[in-house]
Amino acid sequence: MDEEQGLLKRLREGDTSAFEAIIKQHHAFLVAMAVPLVGPQLADDVAQETWLKAMAAINGFEGRSKLRTWLARIAINEAHALTRKGKREVSLDSWGSDPGSPIASRFNEQGAWDVLPAQWHHDTPEELLSQEELQECIRKHLHKLPDDQQSVVIMRELAGLDYAEIAQALGLLEGNIRVLLHRGRQRMHAMLNHFEEVGTC
Amino acid sequence: MLTCREMSELGSDIIDGQLGLRTRLAVFMHMHKCSRCSLYIEQLKVTSEVLQQTSLNGQSVDPQAILEKLNKPRE
């Protein structure tokens, strides 16, 4: 977060290269978040509009939330403004169903562990993320999640939005959001586990 | 008693603190006795923290092009 504070400070001092760095860091995230809200064609427009609003309002950003959370809220508003004009092209009707536990086969009939969870070589987020190859692997597997799980993971974990906001943005119940988030986390855990056990993506 | 399978299903509610008192107590009892579930839930929490710190790939993003568009008067 220190890096973020530094960028914001430079930005307030009128250093436009700081804004470029912020765009570079978060643009792909904004586009990914907007896709389910407005469709892939318009997602880039939403991100673009978000930057416009963010640039105008950045001095009012007090840092009570993460910058990414603040940007995500602007993007959701912009997406709604677009869809109110009747431009929504995506259907989320099939979203929210529970595909079941990805680790169901690891338990025996009595519900006890059959295949035990393995100890990891790196057990803090910082240690894990210090591996460049792992970061690449996380991004790859994030994109491989089912669309609904991916969206909820991005909105909750990356954006830091709360359940109610996510439920409203996606038109789902909070209960659905919880299940999708859990399934998404379980699959990403399985990916990290594989990486820790085997050493490759 | 909660089974280990049930514990794994409760995983996100456990790390997000979304459980009622009774279930919380049952979870606490299970964790106390079961190092396997403790490990799984701890790793699920680390997974969540890793995701919170993940950025999507900005390599193909051209910030200057985006800024230029922003500064253009709107038609």
Ligand SMILES: [Zn+2]
């Ligand atoms: Zn257990």
